[in-house]
Amino acid sequence: QVQLVESGGGSVQAGGSLRVSCVASGDTDSSNCMGWFRQAPGKEREWVGSIYLRDGSAAYADSVKGRFTISQDNAKNTLYLQMNSLKPEDTAMYYCAARKSLSARYCSIGRESGAFRYWGQGTQVTVSS
Numbered sequence: 001q002v003q004l005v006e007s008g009g010g011s012v013q014a015g016g017s018l019r020v021s022c023v024a025s026g027d028t029d030s031s032n033c034m035g036w037f038r039q040a041p042g043k044e045r046e047w048v049g050s051i052y053l054r055d056g057s058a059a060y061a062d063s064v065k066g067r068f069t070i071s072q073d074n075a076k077n078t079l080y081l082q083m084n085s086l087k088p089e090d091t092a093m094y095y096c097a098a099r100k101s102l103s104a105r106y107c108s109i110g111r112e113s114g115a116f117r118y119w120g121q122g123t124q125v126t127v128s129s
């Protein structure tokens with residue numbers, strides 16, 4: 001089992017930046033692919049990006065590419081999502097998720113929420129115009 005706890009959400013004005021974190025605990029060696037998802041009220045959960053922990057390679061949704069960056073701190077078992085140039089449409093609950101992947105390629109292309117086994121409780125990000 002892997003436990004995931006997000007933090008760092010909050011309110012920010014459009015154009016601002018925010019960094020959310022996800023601390024993993026438990027059997028973390030069983031999960032080498034981690035992702036960020038978001039869900040706005042009345043909308044489906046949306047994949048934001050994923051990172052393959054073994055080499056740090058990351059993939060992003062087109063809607064956030066160039067603005068968001070996923071990084072990891074292995075010593076702290078922590079995943080980060082740095083969000084820059086935030087827009088009101090980025091407002092959502094942000095979730096981190098974890099799963100095992102055979103390779104970096106499969107980690108980047110497995111973008112369905114159902115592919116991820118472990119989930120955090122989410123942290124709210126609100127961007128005002």
